[in-house]
Amino acid sequence: GAVVSQHPSWVICKSGTSVKIECRSLDFQATTMFWYRQFPKQSLMLMATSNEGSKATYEQGVEKDKFLINHASLTLSTLTVTSAHPEDSSFYICSASPPMGSNSGELFFGEGSRLTVL
Amino acid sequence: GQNIDQPTEMTATEGAIVQINCTYQTSGFNGLFWYQQHAGEAPTFLSYNVLDGLEEKGRFSSFLSRSKGYSYLLLKELQMKDSASYLCAVRTGGFKTIFGAGTRLFVKA
Numbered sequence: 001g002a003v004v005s006q007h008p009s010w011v012i013c014k015s016g017t018s019v020k021i022e023c024r025s026l027d028f029q030a031t032t033m034f035w036y037r038q039f040p041k042q043s044l045m046l047m048a049t050s051n052e053g054s055k056a057t058y059e060q061g062v063e064k065d066k067f068l069i070n071h072a073s074l075t076l077s078t079l080t081v082t083s084a085h086p087e088d089s090s091f092y093i094c095s096a097s098p099p100m101g102s103n104s105g106e107l108f109f110g111e112g113s114r115l116t117v118l
Numbered sequence: 119g120q121n122i123d124q125p126t127e128m129t130a131t132e133g134a135i136v137q138i139n140c141t142y143q144t145s146g147f148n149g150l151f152w153y154q155q156h157a158g159e160a161p162t163f164l165s166y167n168v169l170d171g172l173e174e175k176g177r178f179s180s181f182l183s184r185s186k187g188y189s190y191l192l193l194k195e196l197q198m199k200d201s202a203s204y205l206c207a208v209r210t211g212g213f214k215t216i217f218g219a220g221t222r223l224f225v226k227a
Contacts, residue, residue, distance in 0.1 A: 109160035
């Protein structure tokens with residue numbers, strides 16, 4: 001199957017600092033990637049759709065100025081949590097799907113990044 | 119609105135069969151997925167249904183009824199390692215994938 005890699009796996013930062021999370025598709029080109037957030041014992045909540053070469057599409061209630069998404073190439077999308085606060089502590093997961101026609105279109109997930117803001 | 123419902127928790131015995139149900143109401147439908155997620159890890163793909171009926175893959179089977187907005191995941195010959203959360207997900211008309219809250223399955227000896 002397709003491989004999506006995410007880095008870092010764990011990050012601890014002080015309140016008010018910014019954190020960047022990278023998501024790479026290793027063996028396919030991804031024009032679209034998806035960023036999810038998951039709080040303990042809760043579902044994956046879609047935050048935004050990252051589009052290569054254009055602006056990300058954010059879900060309702062997600063602050064685009066706080067969660068900056070850049071999709072500068074067909075294999076890399078980054079999520080930057082700006083001015084992080086303790087309530088931003090969560091499990092952030094990126095995902096992508098190889099081009100339609102090659103499979104059922106299931107999502108392949110990165111390993112996830114656990115952010116803890118002190 | 120978008121809504122995907124599945125039971126919060128289930129418990130079953132090793133070697134048994136368990137069925138996890140999922141009902142959904144979404145804006146458009148382009149397929150239903152089941153994922154397995156172990157604590158602290160990313161989800162992994164289990165099955166995909168886009169047409170009505172049963173899809174079988176080894177110990178796992180998934181059923182879909184589009185008219186009823188209903189799916190189930192059937193796990194046979196349960197093993198201890200099957201203890202995990204099982205996520206029902208729907209790809210909507212806009213080709214976003216939204217997830218249910220997940221069903222935590224506990225397999226006991």
